[in-house]
Amino acid sequence: MADTIESEIYVSPFDSIDLINPLELLSKWVDEAKELGLPEPDAMNLATVDKDGNPHNRMVLMRHINDSEIGFFTNLESSKANDIFNGSRTSSTLWWPQLSRQVRLEGMAQEMSRKMVDSYFAQRPRNSKIAAWSSKQSSQLESMDKLHQVFDGFSQKFAADTIPTPPFWGGFIINVEKIEYWLGREFRLHDRIVLSKHGDAWAKHRIYP
Numbered sequence: 001m002a003d004t005i006e007s008e009i010y011v012s013p014f015d016s017i018d019l020i021n022p023l024e025l026l027s028k029w030v031d032e033a034k035e036l037g038l039p040e041p042d043a044m045n046l047a048t049v050d051k052d053g054n055p056h057n058r059m060v061l062m063r064h065i066n067d068s069e070i071g072f073f074t075n076l077e078s079s080k081a082n083d084i085f086n087g088s089r090t091s092s093t094l095w096w097p098q099l100s101r102q103v104r105l106e107g108m109a110q111e112m113s114r115k116m117v118d119s120y121f122a123q124r125p126r127n128s129k130i131a132a133w134s135s136k137q138s139s140q141l142e143s144m145d146k147l148h149q150v151f152d153g154f155s156q157k158f159a160a161d162t163i164p165t166p167p168f169w170g171g172f173i174i175n176v177e178k179i180e181y182w183l184g185r186e187f188r189l190h191d192r193i194v195l196s197k198h199g200d201a202w203a204k205h206r207i208y209p
């Protein structure tokens, strides 16, 4: 029969998720995307809400992950940073179309320690460091010429020096409270599992596609 599903042979990877480390599967999926050479394997969409309740989203790179947190780096005076400092919760999505996999995460963000920020900034390419100094991210810019002038100015200023982390540049750690793993399957019989934190404990339940 052409359109029947042999569901008994499907073994879901979600059945073996360890609730002690609910982000382990995310870490594994990012690693697999990297191994396959997929573009921007740790790019995630990050949504925040401004003080008037308007949602905003943009891509950032997920540069930190452990058993309960993810993190990213950004300008601390940007729109997203303002939203977070004003108490916005965050919602993030990663998607690897070639693998038919999606992960959604929710949680509160807090500013990353300067120690962590400095150690990440130190290993960035020199021109990326200068670009960080040159950008008043999300503020109005009169022209691209102006940006190049500012970049050249900082290049000269730091010509002979180690480039320190700009005080306005940093990162955020999201304390993850809810995760949804999504695995695309034939006939849209997708496999979805939600992991949610209750106090210190995690619970999981499956949801319809």
Ligand SMILES: Cc1cc2nc3c(=O)[nH]c(=O)nc-3n(C[C@H](O)[C@H](O)[C@H](O)COP(=O)(O)O)c2cc1C
Binding pocket: 040, 043, 056, 057, 058, 059, 060, 061, 062, 072, 073, 074, 075, 078, 079, 080, 081, 137, 138
């Ligand atoms: C693939 C991709 C990755 C990005 N990664 C970052 C990032 O890690 N940090 C960052 O501040 N902006 C990153 N950006 C730029 C943001 O999407 C955004 O334009 C910028 O942070 C300003 O956002 P805001 O005005 O909402 O604060 C990335 C953009 C793309 C397309």
